[in-house]
Amino acid sequence: MVNMKYQFTNELSLQFQSCPVTLMELQSSLDQHLKEFVQIQQKYIATKMQFQLKRYEDMITEIELLQTLSSFPLSSDQQNRINQLVHLQEKQIQFYEDLLKLEARVSIDFLPRSFDELEYFVTFVDYFPV
Missing domain, CATH: 1.20.5 (Single alpha-helices involved in coiled-coils or other helix-helix interfaces)
Structure with a gap:
């Protein structure tokens, strides 16, 4: 012992x-x-x-x-050009928003239902180190 x-x-x-x-x-x-x-x-x-x-x-x-x-002071021609550019920019924004909506719909329709379960397994990080 x-x-x-x-x-x-x-x-x-x-x-x-x-x-x-x-x-x-x-x-x-x-x-x-x-x-x-x-x-x-x-x-x-x-x-x-x-x-x-x-x-x-x-x-x-x-x-x-x-x-x-x-x-x-702007001439009427200059003002018209500016208005056209603003209108084009608004259209561009609208097209971009529509594209994002379409991408979301496509991904929702084509992803498998089990994809929703991944959120329980994947943690999201707010940033990515460089």
Whole structure:
């Protein structure tokens, strides 16, 4: 009985001595992976912010151009051209919305019924790292 206790004590001592080394390796590996993850997320956020900044800059430029154009008196021909362009843009938006509706209908009609069950197995991520 004493011999078994001594054997188990020795075995536990050996395991205990190897444990900190294993934990240190695991810790350094985790630290490295966390650093890589943080770098990826920083790149993603920077890219997303640059995209939003560019979009806002474009919107500001568009507003400034519109204000500049609207400050000058337009001839009736120029006004007609602008109205035609606005009308074309509205048609383009309507066609795009119709296309999206058609794509949704087609995908609903052609997807198998079991496709609805996939939402229980698939989790959605709001972002994709770059």
